[in-house]
Amino acid sequence: MSEAPSTAVPGRTFFGHPIGLVNLFGVELWERFSFYGMLTILGYYLYYETTEGGLGLDQNAAVGLVGAYGGLVYLCTVLGGWVSDRLIGMERTVFYGGVVVMAGHIALALIPGLAGVGIGLVLVALGSGALKSNASALLGTLYPKGDARVDGGFTLFYLGINLGAFVGPLLTGLLQEEWGFHAGFGAAAVGMALGLIQYVVFRRNLGTAGRDVPDPLPRRALVPLVGLLLVAILVIVALVVSGLVTIGNLPDVTTALIVVAAVAYFAVLLTHRRVTAVERSRVWAFVPLFLANVVFWALFQQIFTVLAVYSDERMNWNIFGWTAPSNWIGSVEPVWIIALSPLFALLWTKLGDRSPSTPRKFAFGVMGMGAAFLLFVPMAGTTGKAVPALLVLFIMAVFAVSELLISPIGLAVTTQLAPEHFRAQMMALYFLSVALGTTLSGVLARFYSQDAEFAYFGITGLVAIAAGVVIAALSSWITRYMSGVH
Helix, strand or coil: CCCHHHHCCCCCEECCEECHHHHHHHHHHHHHHHHHHHHHHHHHHHHCCHHHCCCCCCHHHHHHHHHHHHHHHHHHHHHHHHHHHHHHCHHHHHHHHHHHHHHHHHHHHHCCHHHHHHHHHHHHHHHHHHHHHHHHHHHHHCCCCCCCCHHHHHHHHHHHHHHHHHHHHHHHHHHHHHHCHHHHHHHHHHHHHHHHHHHHHCHHHHCCCCCCCCCCCCHHHHHHHHHHHHHHHHHHHHHHHHCCCCCCCHHHHHHHHHHHHHHHHHHHHHHCCCCCHHHHHHHHHHHHHHHHHHHHHHHHHHHHCHHHHHHHHCEECEECCEECCHHHHHHHHHHHHHHHHHHHHHHHHHHHHHCCCHHHHHHHHHHHHHHHHHCCHHHCCCCCCCEEHHHHHHHHHHHHHHHHHHHHHHHHHHHHHCCHHHHHHHHHHHHHHHHHHHHHHHHHHCCCCHHHHHHHHHHHHHHHHHHHHHHHHHHHHHHHHCCCCC
16 A cells, blocks of 8 residues: 555645645755756867867767766666665655755866766756656655556656756756856856755755665665775776776776666565565566567657757758757757646646556657657758758657656656555666667768758658557557556
């Protein structure tokens, strides 16, 4: 039985949803403000020449690194889920994760060169991994299993994510153009600080939700754990120093790590003695949804790899006589999310149990993402900065509709399918699918060039549509194994 009825603050709601949604909405908004604000200018910082304030890396290596880094952030949700379930609980992990994120952005802002990039990105990855998986899982505990409001609640939560994703790149992009990259990174640090302040002020809205530690680690295991952590750090340092892991092969290494982690996680959840037969069936149902999510994010996250380069080299950003910064590409799609999220939340709440099943929503989302990529094909014959920004704005609307069909729904269904004793770690498994897709966005970016646009956008779009068709064909089987979760 879900713990939501006893942990949520009774009698207080926000548009018909638990009042704790407000706090989680706010902290996720500011975390995404800082994360996407930084990520949007990160690629440019890596491959712009030093005379332009950048580090002068090879462009393909830079976009590959951005994709690999995004994957590592979501890979760190595994660690965040483990810390929550075994050490301090979801609620505290959200707070301390935010503190580490802020420290990472401060490092990016103050430490020059690759040293600042290395220290800053590691801290942001660890902190975001802890915060993201646990904020979403914590929201899920506020709703009982089978509650028809859950998709609407997560869609509102997703509105907060995209408000941050919209404003962050706008501000960091302007600061980067006026005062340089480090000013943009500094703004990201300030944004996370604001998120932490509001989280502390409204912490009481969560009641006792997420305060318990579901599977506490025995005290005798702490010393071996510290030893294992030190060994892991030494191994990572040795791999980097020896040259076995480089900027060039980091996307491939990250992809392999994520695949191993995902397989291991599924194996644990499907065999653990504390997972019941019904819960095990739901984990099996999650497997095809996991794969569909990988395909979706492999295309979507190219906003920060391929489309970042496309924005800089192929788009005409002159809008009604004013030329916008090319790094605003990261803010275009969230505009549509902000406009459409309330409509989708109202739609799912209104339809209730009559809405399409989760597998069908996933299928439509993946097919929509493929269709969005195909819309770039007609511009493949042009050269230079010939693609109108307003046309890409329209394509981003298709991105947004696809995202609303799969991403908030994925967050919601993961909390509903999660075994009782593995809530946060099941959410970490969901984010592993995002991690794998994000890393693949960097791997795929190596094959993009202006000369190959027709094949690149055409093939990736058609593959995604085919994947969506497969999920649609399997939807009845998936629904049956979901064991009562719509």
